[in-house]
Amino acid sequence: MIWSENGEIYLHDINAQTASQATQLTTSAAIDTNPVISGTHVVFESDADGVGPQKPDLIRCDLTTVPPCLVKIQVTQSAATQSNPSLDGTRLVWEDYDDGNGSESEPDIATCDISLCATLCDPGVCPSALKLTDDGAFQFNPQVSGNDVVWEDLRSGNYDIYSYTLST
Numbered sequence: 001m002i003w004s005e006n007g008e009i010y011l012h013d014i015n016a017q018t019a020s021q022a023t024q025l026t027t028s029a030a031i032d033t034n035p036v037i038s039g040t041h042v043v044f045e046s047d048a049d050g051v052g053p054q055k056p057d058l059i060r061c062d063l064t065t066v067p068p069c070l071v072k073i074q075v076t077q078s079a080a081t082q083s084n085p086s087l088d089g090t091r092l093v094w095e096d097y098d099d100g101n102g103s104e105s106e107p108d109i110a111t112c113d114i115s116l117c118a119t120l121c122d123p124g125v126c127p128s129a130l131k132l133t134d135d136g137a138f139q140f141n142p143q144v145s146g147n148d149v150v151w152e153d154l155r156s157g158n159y160d161i162y163s164y165t166l167s168t
Helices: none
Strands: 002-005 008-011 032-038 041-046 057-062 072-074 082-088 091-098 104-113 139-145 148-153 160-165
Touching: 002 032, 008 032, 008 041, 032 082, 041 082, 057 082, 057 091, 091 139, 104 139, 104 148
Parallel strands: 082 139
Antiparallel strands: 002 008, 032 041, 041 057, 057 072, 082 091, 091 104, 139 148, 148 160
């Protein structure tokens, strides 16, 4: 189980045979929120780049290091917001508010395979990074399962569900 509290990320192994305390994964001055976990991979929103809590980037870390999440790798880097991550295995999807010029716009849906990106997963930086939408309307609340990505979309003026199947 993973959660954020007071700007920090915590982990608790609910399958542990013995009662254990929560493990604090972040201890920086940054505001870290909205964590997701899949296997040994954790991704969360962070204002660590100094832009502020209103325009977070995504950070990833691995639970196999000692202590867990010892090394944190910035996944996205923009003056615009990247938020609401969803993770399945190494496939990450998120809301990307970057208009392509580093300015804030209506959110689109972006994805990457974090195992194929040495550092940033921004489209144009990592070969596996891809913007799934590029529309003037809101696309938000992405979820990923295997190669299937779904999200809410307002391009028709209604709350619709769109999907995209990633090629393997």
